[in-house]
Amino acid sequence: xxxxxxxxAATALIAMPAYAQAPAIEKPKLTLAxxxxxxxxxxxxxxxxxxxxxxxxGLELTIADFAGGSRALQALIGGSADVVSxxxxxxxxxxxxxxxxxxxxxxxxxxxxxxxxxxxTLPHYKSVADLKGKKLGVTAPGSSTNVxxxxxxxxxxxxxxxxxxxxxxxxxGAVAAMRSGQIDAISNLDPVITLLLRSGDLKxxxxxxxxxxxxxxxxxxxxxxxxxxxQGFIDKNPATAQALANAIVRADQWIxxxxxxxxxxxxxxxxxxxxxxxxVDAYLSAKGALSGDGLFPAAGAETARxxxxxxxxxxxxxxxxxxxLYTNEFAQRANALYPKG
Numbered sequence: 001x002x003x004x005x006x007x008x009a010a011t012a013l014i015a016m017p018a019y020a021q022a023p024a025i026e027k028p029k030l031t032l033a034x035x036x037x038x039x040x041x042x043x044x045x046x047x048x049x050x051x052x053x054x055x056x057x058g059l060e061l062t063i064a065d066f067a068g069g070s071r072a073l074q075a076l077i078g079g080s081a082d083v084v085s086x087x088x089x090x091x092x093x094x095x096x097x098x099x100x101x102x103x104x105x106x107x108x109x110x111x112x113x114x115x116x117x118x119x120x121t122l123p124h125y126k127s128v129a130d131l132k133g134k135k136l137g138v139t140a141p142g143s144s145t146n147v148x149x150x151x152x153x154x155x156x157x158x159x160x161x162x163x164x165x166x167x168x169x170x171x172x173g174a175v176a177a178m179r180s181g182q183i184d185a186i187s188n189l190d191p192v193i194t195l196l197l198r199s200g201d202l203k204x205x206x207x208x209x210x211x212x213x214x215x216x217x218x219x220x221x222x223x224x225x226x227x228x229x230x231q232g233f234i235d236k237n238p239a240t241a242q243a244l245a246n247a248i249v250r251a252d253q254w255i256x257x258x259x260x261x262x263x264x265x266x267x268x269x270x271x272x273x274x275x276x277x278x279x280v281d282a283y284l285s286a287k288g289a290l291s292g293d294g295l296f297p298a299a300g301a302e303t304a305r306x307x308x309x310x311x312x313x314x315x316x317x318x319x320x321x322x323x324x325l326y327t328n329e330f331a332q333r334a335n336a337l338y339p340k341g
Contacts, residue, residue, distance in 0.1 A: 026237040029060045032227075032244075033072035033081035036139055036170030037065040038271040040190040040286040041225045043263075044107040045085045048251035050266045057243035067169045068140020076101075082233060083244065087111075087144035088223040088296075089304050091325045096318045100231045103326040105245040105334070106296050107252065108224030110214035110289035113148045114193040116202040117185045118178055128156035128205060134184035137168035137177050144224070149187040150311045151217075152206050160311070172273060178202065190282035191273055198278055209285050220303035223296050223326075224289070231324070245330035249294040250338050256292045260284060293340070294331035301325045 034042055045063070048054055054061045064081060066072045073090050075081040077099065084090070091101045117125050122134070131153065138145040150160045166183055168174040174192045177183045178201050186192075186202065190209070196202035208214035214222055227244055234241050255263075260280040264272075272279045301322040309316035 023239045025058050025239050025243055027082065027240045028058055029062075030082040030240065031062045031064055031080065032083045032085055033064045033066060033075040034085040035066045035069035035072040035143060036189070037063065037085075038191075038268075039170050040282055040290075041108060041112050042085055043255060043267075043283075043286070043290060044225070044248050044251040046267055046271070047254055048247040050268075051251070051254065053247035053250045054244075057246050059240070059243050059247070066140075067167060068138070068143035068145070070140050070142035070146075076230070083227055083229045085225065085227055087147070088226050088228070088300070088326070089144060089147055089308055091228055092301075092305055092308055092315060092320060093312075095320060095325065096315055100324060101228050102231050102234055102324065103223070103226040103228040103296065104234060104241055104330045105248045105294040106223055106226045106291040106331065107248060107294075108226070108289055109221065109291050109297065110211045111144060111148060111208040111222055111224040112189050112286050112289045113145050113187055113208050114189065114202075114204055115149055115152050115185065115187045115206040116193070116196070116204045118181065118183065118201065119203050120201070121181050121184045125203065128152060129158065131156075131185055132158055132162045133164075135164045135166055135182070137166050137174060137183035137186040137188070139170045139174070139188060140167045141165050145187040145189070147308065147311070148206070148208065149185075151307055154311045175201075175273070190286050191271070191279050194282035194285060195273055195275065195278045198275075198281070209289050211289055214289070218303050218307050220306075221297040221300045222303050222307065223300040226296075226326075234327075242330050242333060245294060246334045246337060249331055249334035252291050252294050253338065253340055255287065255290055293335055295328050295335070296326045296331075 069086040072084045072086050076084045088103055091103050094101045168177040174188050175195055178186055178196055260283055263283050305320050
């Protein structure tokens with residue numbers, strides 16, 4: 001009888017899907033770089049950390065927070081970070097530079113970036129063309145907030161050099177820069193945007209927190225926040241990448257079922273920028289733009305390439321291998337392991 005039970009158990013184990021037979025994690029201790037972790041753009045990362053999803057996957061994760069996504073990218077390229085929680089479009093720009101990166105789990109299905117003007121310094125604003133010669137604040141030069149600003153400016157016939165780009169970060173510094181009149185416009189994310197709106201210090205020009213508007217602006221689905229790493233890291237550490245994807249997918253799913261009161265209890269107090277009501281409003285505005293399953297849309301890579309090509313001649317003339325920019329392999333396994341409930 002005991003032998004029969006052993007054989008039955010062994011047979012069942014062999015029949016289990018590959019993802020259930022979790023291989024040993026190659027790099028349980030690793031560093032993840034992010035630019036502006038307090039932003040709702042990266043809410044899945046915060047949730048995965050706060051609810052212990054990374055630890056549950058056997059990871060000891062050190063999160064290095066920078067002023068913007070371009071700084072986080074620099075940390076990866078410089079070797080001080082293993083993985084980045086950042087904007088999808090960085091995989092395109094770096095492929096052109098001969099440094100292939102691959103995104104492997106999605107956090108945002110729209111950029112959530114808002115471009116707005118300062119009603120105090122531009123009281124007679126009529127169109128984007130009025131920004132010529134003005135100061136525009138972004139989280140950090142070269143970041144996704146800078147890219148969106150360039151995209152909107154280009155549609156109005158302006159070149160990146162027609163405005164002064166200033167890095168203001170993704171928190172209280174960005175708010176202060178607008179309120180003090182140091183900048184005439186801003187390209188940033190929530191909760192910064194909602195806080196400025198509530199105080200009357202911002203007038204929206206372009207809003208990609210709304211998925212339908214984002215799709216209209218970019219002409220298709222525009223993947224946003226994600227985890228990406230070098231292709232070499234993923235090839236060498238597939239189980240580690242899977243563990244990271246598992247944690248983010250669980251967070252993606254949890255957020256879609258969570259209420260604002262639950263979110264408030266989980267995020268650090270410092271993320272609320274001193275106003276819980278503002279953060280709740282920001283969360284409700286951003287929730288629809290967050291991914292529910294970590295999967296990249298099939299047309300997303302081409303949408304992102306087309307958007308970048310419209311403002312970057314080097315990308316426009318380059319042959320981009322879209323299939324090499326991302327993979328859904330890990331997110332698909334994560335969804336099979338953690339079905340939506």
